Amino acid sequence: MGETVRSHTADYRVRPLSGTGTPIPGPSPARRAAQAVDALRHGWPIALAAGPVLLPVETAVASQAKAGRMLVSSARAATLKLTNQRAAAEPNAPVLIRGAEAFDLRAALPIADPALDLAAPLKGPFVAETLDFEEAAIAALELARIAGILPAFLVDSSDAGEAQPFDPADIAHLADRDRLVIVTRAKLPVTASADAQIIAFRSADDLREHVALVMGQQSGDRVPLVRLHSECLTGDALGSLKCDCGPQLDAALAQMAQEAADNGGWGVLLYMRQEGRGIGLVNKLRAYRLQDEGFDTVDANQRLGLPDESRDFGTAARMLELLGVPAIRLLTNNPRKVDALIEAGVTTVERVPHQLPDNPHNTRYLATKRDRSGHLLE
Ligand SMILES: Nc1nc2c(ncn2[C@@H]2O[C@H](COP(=O)(O)OP(=O)(O)OP(=O)(O)O)[C@@H](O)[C@H]2O)c(=O)[nH]1
Numbered sequence: 001m002g003e004t005v006r007s008h009t010a011d012y013r014v015r016p017l018s019g020t021g022t023p024i025p026g027p028s029p030a031r032r033a034a035q036a037v038d039a040l041r042h043g044w045p046i047a048l049a050a051g052p053v054l055l056p057v058e059t060a061v062a063s064q065a066k067a068g069r070m071l072v073s074s075a076r077a078a079t080l081k082l083t084n085q086r087a088a089a090e091p092n093a094p095v096l097i098r099g100a101e102a103f104d105l106r107a108a109l110p111i112a113d114p115a116l117d118l119a120a121p122l123k124g125p126f127v128a129e130t131l132d133f134e135e136a137a138i139a140a141l142e143l144a145r146i147a148g149i150l151p152a153f154l155v156d157s158s159d160a161g162e163a164q165p166f167d168p169a170d171i172a173h174l175a176d177r178d179r180l181v182i183v184t185r186a187k188l189p190v191t192a193s194a195d196a197q198i199i200a201f202r203s204a205d206d207l208r209e210h211v212a213l214v215m216g217q218q219s220g221d222r223v224p225l226v227r228l229h230s231e232c233l234t235g236d237a238l239g240s241l242k243c244d245c246g247p248q249l250d251a252a253l254a255q256m257a258q259e260a261a262d263n264g265g266w267g268v269l270l271y272m273r274q275e276g277r278g279i280g281l282v283n284k285l286r287a288y289r290l291q292d293e294g295f296d297t298v299d300a301n302q303r304l305g306l307p308d309e310s311r312d313f314g315t316a317a318r319m320l321e322l323l324g325v326p327a328i329r330l331l332t333n334n335p336r337k338v339d340a341l342i343e344a345g346v347t348t349v350e351r352v353p354h355q356l357p358d359n360p361h362n363t364r365y366l367a368t369k370r371d372r373s374g375h376l377l378e
């Protein structure tokens with residue numbers, strides 16, 4: 001480990017108050033985690049507690065950076081022919097690699113990004129090294145997913161710049177759903193129903209703001225029809241034919257409106273800002289690029305070294321709790337959503353199937369959902 005790189009972050013838990021010598025507390029774990037995500041987005045390095053300094057390959061601003069080792073996913077290691085049995089089982093597990101020469105950012109980017117595999121065949125040889133900071137490495141790759149960047153780092157790079165301290169345990173503070181609150185409500189007439197209300201949620205730990213749309217009169221006597229929809233910019237706003245998100249959203253709103261109008265019932269749409277099943281818009285579009293090369297939706301995510309499902313359904317459960325919705329009828333084809341909500345304490349009295357007609361561009365996607373992700377589709 002490069003002593004010089006770490007020296008300025010040696011003890012970040014206490015910071016002397018200048019002049020008095022009195023230690024004052026350092027940043028809280030929640031603040032450290034937020035600052036670490038922010039650092040990765042800015043291209044600044046993070047300093048792992050009891051581990052090396054990691055410079056994010058995709059965003060790094062330190063253009064002269066060079067390192068003998070890289071931290072990548074086992075999916076990327078497999079592409080570099082460093083396959084082991086674990087790689088197939090855990091494509092997003094961390095692997096430490098060393099090249100014949102030190103990696104600069106130009107050399108590191110094609111190693112980080114599978115979308116460049118065709119354009120830039122990878123040079124070797126590379127060897128896998130023993131990873132003696134595994135827990136921290138897992139947390140670092142997870143942090144990259146949360147930041148929406150490629151999960152790849154230069155390890156103890158020269159010229160990395162000032163590093164942001166990060167402890168693997170901090171990551172738990174990014175999903176503290178108790179910190180989610182309702183911030184405002186307003187009437188929102190929509191095409192499906194003029195009688196709708198939008199409710200905005202915010203958590204100090206997360207810049208993404210989720211919303212709920214409630215249609216009809218909320219009542220404890222009737223179990224509402226609920227749609228838990230994860231953001232899909234391409235499908236929801238642009239009319240993408242690659243997935244079924246847009247038609248599912250429209251159909252859910254129409255069904256909720258129907259409930260409210262005909263049956264004196266009510267409906268709730270939870271619109272969760274968890275793009276790409278939690279990998280973010282840019283990484284989803286990278287997965288689309290891999291799908292252009294023939295990979296299916298699950299393999300494309302895995303090839304990026306990212307989980308094929310990383311949504312936090314507990315946040316949806318918390319939103320329902322804040323709305324005062326103890327029991328639901330859930331519109332979905334995904335049994336994992338049902339299980340996750342039940343596990344998070346939501347009484348799910350019924351799964352209402354939500355299959356929409358396919359089109360020539362999404363038949364393979366839907367078949368993969370059915371065959372590999374367990375969706376109940378015909
Ligand atoms: N990573 C990735 N995400 C995708 C792809 N296609 C769609 N998505 C995302 O998948 C999510 C779909 O969410 P939902 O429709 O709520 O959930 P679902 O798991 O498909 O289950 P249903 O309730 O049956 O629709 C959205 O966040 C989309 O952005 C893809 O090819 N790759």
Ligand SMILES: [Zn+2]
Nearest residue numbers: 232235243245
């Ligand atoms: Zn979609």
